[in-house]
Amino acid sequence: MKFLCVECDQVMEFSERTVPGDGTMAAVFRCPACAREMALLTNPMETRMVSDLGIRVGGRTVPAEPMELVRSTLETGGDAFAEDPPATPGTVRWSDPARERLQSVPSFVRGMVKRIYGEWAVERGIAEITPELMDRARAELGLEGM
Amino acid sequence: MTRRIRTYREVTDPAGEDVVAQVVAQRGRVDARLARIGRVVLVASGKGGVGKSAVTANLAAALAARGLAVGALDADLHGPSLARMLGARGPLLMGSNGVRPAAGAGGVRVMSMDLLLEADDAPVRWRGETADRGVLERSALRELLADTAWGELDALLVDLPPGTDRIERALELVPEPSVVLVVTTPSVAAGGVVARSLRALATAGAPVGLVANMSHFACPSCGEVEPLWSGDAVEDLARRTGTAVWAGIPFEPALAAETDAGRPPGGSSAGPPSPAGRAIDALAERVAGLPRRPGSGEAADP
Numbered sequence: 001m002k003f004l005c006v007e008c009d010q011v012m013e014f015s016e017r018t019v020p021g022d023g024t025m026a027a028v029f030r031c032p033a034c035a036r037e038m039a040l041l042t043n044p045m046e047t048r049m050v051s052d053l054g055i056r057v058g059g060r061t062v063p064a065e066p067m068e069l070v071r072s073t074l075e076t077g078g079d080a081f082a083e084d085p086p087a088t089p090g091t092v093r094w095s096d097p098a099r100e101r102l103q104s105v106p107s108f109v110r111g112m113v114k115r116i117y118g119e120w121a122v123e124r125g126i127a128e129i130t131p132e133l134m135d136r137a138r139a140e141l142g143l144e145g146m
Numbered sequence: 147m148t149r150r151i152r153t154y155r156e157v158t159d160p161a162g163e164d165v166v167a168q169v170v171a172q173r174g175r176v177d178a179r180l181a182r183i184g185r186v187v188l189v190a191s192g193k194g195g196v197g198k199s200a201v202t203a204n205l206a207a208a209l210a211a212r213g214l215a216v217g218a219l220d221a222d223l224h225g226p227s228l229a230r231m232l233g234a235r236g237p238l239l240m241g242s243n244g245v246r247p248a249a250g251a252g253g254v255r256v257m258s259m260d261l262l263l264e265a266d267d268a269p270v271r272w273r274g275e276t277a278d279r280g281v282l283e284r285s286a287l288r289e290l291l292a293d294t295a296w297g298e299l300d301a302l303l304v305d306l307p308p309g310t311d312r313i314e315r316a317l318e319l320v321p322e323p324s325v326v327l328v329v330t331t332p333s334v335a336a337g338g339v340v341a342r343s344l345r346a347l348a349t350a351g352a353p354v355g356l357v358a359n360m361s362h363f364a365c366p367s368c369g370e371v372e373p374l375w376s377g378d379a380v381e382d383l384a385r386r387t388g389t390a391v392w393a394g395i396p397f398e399p400a401l402a403a404e405t406d407a408g409r410p411p412g413g414s415s416a417g418p419p420s421p422a423g424r425a426i427d428a429l430a431e432r433v434a435g436l437p438r439r440p441g442s443g444e445a446a447d448p
Contacts, residue, residue, distance in 0.1 A: 009152065076271045
């Protein structure tokens, strides 16, 4: 799928993606020459089709997580995955409020989300994750709704 | 005047090609896993109920008993049974290099949807409406193969669900298997369905071996082996399709019960010699003798 700005004969570039939570998706593309923007709106079926292929429209902001499709779409999966103890030094603590906030994440992706935040914190030498740091990580990593 | 708009193929700018890059990356993850696996054996059949999973579990146990590093992937997403037959349990550990497979009988590394379900009797149900179930299942199977940290393996056995279309899908994922073991029973009805699978495999050019499961009945009291079916439908099928018969495994109640209980005896090395055990041992020897896939190293880190 490519978007061409007819006026400029330029391929439009992906700009941002919005997932409102009702199964639909909006992806904004921008012409690099004239800055004109257009939005690709997909219905739940189309959004799901792309998701089932393991594809992110506009590219990925974070690398694919192991079994992310199975973990996020298997309804009858319980807490099937446990975190492997970190093999490298550099562990991170979770403050009680951050831990509480993590509980609001659906159980089937909680482990994955925790790991993403943890790796983000370790990379920056952060010893303890707080809700404020979770906000910062979410903005940097583009983790909508996590 | 009609405007001249460049066509899709004329637009060669890299922007917008991220989808292609993502698909290439997915394939790359599969290839990276396969590169560390010496032999990939697909266990398939056009027909259900012929004992594919039991053959897979016992073959895996027999290969492991020979000292090989063995993995077993249950590709039957909706009717998984391999983990139970191999006595493997969750939870699965999420490591930095992927999901660690569960340990099954004889140290066989197991991955199955069974291990992801909240209860033994929980059905496999997906969230939300999916436009095409086949797309979802393909992606899920790709993840089970590519995102499992198998490590170095001498052999990976892939237990496929019944259906010729499933064999074709598996060949998209593993284009060059070491062999496809097509399991059948000596029933004429099963043979007719399995013949379609063999034809599809011949078209794909995949190496094939027939496994006649439940070919005979081994009496637990006297050890006498009697035919379970009249006629010789498997030999007939082999002749008609030009396929070699790799094994004829008699039905043996004790072996079936042990396999059901998650303790597949594998070959006869795990217990007193029996006709079924000897047949499985011979099959394991043949699989172990298959050449390693080009580029795969010797297994080193079990």
